[in-house]
Amino acid sequence: MTVAVNTEETGKRIAEAIPGSVVSSDKGSLIVDSKALAQIADFLKNTPGMEFDYLTVLTAADYLDYFEVVYRLVSLKNNQSLILKTRVYGRENLSLPSVTPVWRAAYYQEREIFDLLGIKFEGHPDLRRLLLWEGFNGHPLRRDYL
Amino acid sequence: MEIIRPDVSTPQEADLADGKLINSFNDNFTSAYPDPDKWLDEEIHRNILLTTVDAAVAWARQRSIFPLIFGTACCAFEMIAASGPRFDLPRFGMDIIRFSPRQADVMLITGTITWKMAPAARMIYDQMPEPKWVIAVGACAVSGGTFRESYSVVPGVNCIMPVDVYVPGCPPRPEAMIHGINKLHAKIVKGTIDNPNLSLK
Numbered sequence: 001m002t003v004a005v006n007t008e009e010t011g012k013r014i015a016e017a018i019p020g021s022v023v024s025s026d027k028g029s030l031i032v033d034s035k036a037l038a039q040i041a042d043f044l045k046n047t048p049g050m051e052f053d054y055l056t057v058l059t060a061a062d063y064l065d066y067f068e069v070v071y072r073l074v075s076l077k078n079n080q081s082l083i084l085k086t087r088v089y090g091r092e093n094l095s096l097p098s099v100t101p102v103w104r105a106a107y108y109q110e111r112e113i114f115d116l117l118g119i120k121f122e123g124h125p126d127l128r129r130l131l132l133w134e135g136f137n138g139h140p141l142r143r144d145y146l
Numbered sequence: 147m148e149i150i151r152p153d154v155s156t157p158q159e160a161d162l163a164d165g166k167l168i169n170s171f172n173d174n175f176t177s178a179y180p181d182p183d184k185w186l187d188e189e190i191h192r193n194i195l196l197t198t199v200d201a202a203v204a205w206a207r208q209r210s211i212f213p214l215i216f217g218t219a220c221c222a223f224e225m226i227a228a229s230g231p232r233f234d235l236p237r238f239g240m241d242i243i244r245f246s247p248r249q250a251d252v253m254l255i256t257g258t259i260t261w262k263m264a265p266a267a268r269m270i271y272d273q274m275p276e277p278k279w280v281i282a283v284g285a286c287a288v289s290g291g292t293f294r295e296s297y298s299v300v301p302g303v304n305c306i307m308p309v310d311v312y313v314p315g316c317p318p319r320p321e322a323m324i325h326g327i328n329k330l331h332a333k334i335v336k337g338t339i340d341n342p343n344l345s346l347k
Contacts, residue, residue, distance in 0.1 A: 132298060133262055140297050 002074055002081040010050070010082060017043050023087070034069075034086045038097040038123070044073060044082070045102050051077045055103035060113045062143045065089070067119060069096060088119060091144075098123040116141035200338045207251070207277065207342065208334040210239040214250030214274065216267065219257025221284035221317040228320035238327055247273040252330065255309075256317075258286035258293060259300045271307045277342030279334070281326055282309045285316040292316075 011025025014032065021036035032040050044052045052073035060069045071084040088094045098121035100106045110121045111130040118139035121127055129136065138145050154160045213235075217225060229235040229243065244250040247270045259267055271280065282303045285291030290301035303309060310333060313326035334342070 131262065136297075 002079050005080045005082050007082070013047075013050075014040055014043060017047070029083065029085055031085045031087065034088055034096050037086055037099065038102075040084070041099045041102040044084070049078070050080075051075050052080075052082060053077065053103075055099070055105040056081075058099075058106050058109035058113070060117050060119065062117060062141065064143060067094060067117060069113070069119065071099070093120075094118060095120040095122050097121070100124050115139070118142065201335075203339045204335045204337050204342075207337070208239075208331045211251040211279070211330070211334070212242050212244045212249060213240050214244050214247055214253045214270070215256070216253055216270065217256045218259060218263065219284070219286060221256035221287070224317045224320055224323060225254055225256045225283065228323045233320040233324060235324075235327070238324075238331070240327070247271075248275065250274055251277070252279045252281060254281050254283060255287045255303050256283040258291070259303050259306070260298045261300055262298070264300055264306050267303070268306050277337070279310045279330055280307060281311045281313060281323075281330060283313045283315075283323060283326070284318060285314060288312045288314055 006027075007030040008025050008027060011022045011030050014030075015022045015025075018036050018039050021033050021040055023031045023033055025031070044050050052075045054074040054076050055071060056074050057070070057072040060067055066087045066089045069086050069088065071086075073082045073084060074080070075082075086096070088096055096119055098106070098110060100110060100121070101123065107125070108130060110124050111126075111128060113119055114121060114124075114127055115129040115131050116139055128134070132140070154163050215222070215225060217223075227233060229240070235241070240252075247253075251274075253271060253274065255267070271278070280303070282288050286293060286299070287303045290296075290299050293299035294301045300306060311326045311330045313322050315322050318326075
């Protein structure tokens, strides 16, 4: 079993390295600014003591005011896990930096999120629909989809 | 023919009676009994079979339907169970499960078909040589099932290809699948040599 790291301390370390990037970090969750996501991903993967080299889950949820994208990271070296969240506000033309260059596992899951929730991932090598076909109208996992 | 039963009480007497009978056979033997079918031509005599061509072809088709499995969901496990030794699909001539549509006769669609999967399913159906049949197994393949209202699920596989037999259930037990295969047999024997799907008319 991996051990969940203290999100409060991790948030402080990220805020020291990249000022202004952490929106909130308490005992339960770590929410970061979506603009600095690529930098944070690089920081989490390559900083000694963290080395989150394995992205197990990348998913997203619709809260009507904003979309929350959740990254579940595991460090195989240090046997630790971390849940990182970020928020995208609005309904149209949503975009988020891609983490595929950092974690290759994000490739299909970012495509799935783009397909079902309509969030564009900037820097993704091949952002196409995954589960639905080209020409499908709408994004079915949005809460206003009928 | 009269049955010869010698009146004997000891093994020695039985041996004596046997000997007498064998001697009488030997004495009375002059020539072999004539063959009652001697008037027939030799080739016909060995190969005669009286039927119609349609019935013979339909019987052969019915007893050797190679299945193409198209298991997309949980119903596939019932199909696997049905082809195992307990339910024994091979007794219907379905023992060779084909993964190539070119060599298959019946397509077993066992599971949900999504719209993304529909072109692949239709292409496999088109690749099967005539005569071909389709069995839709399970609620999803029959009508879309629970996912009928969904944006991504085909509401019944008959939207994309003609279906011969529907086997309802979620999932249907192997007995239900065998019942569906029996129904398909009943349909195949009605067909003729040039129109295998006679009941479609």
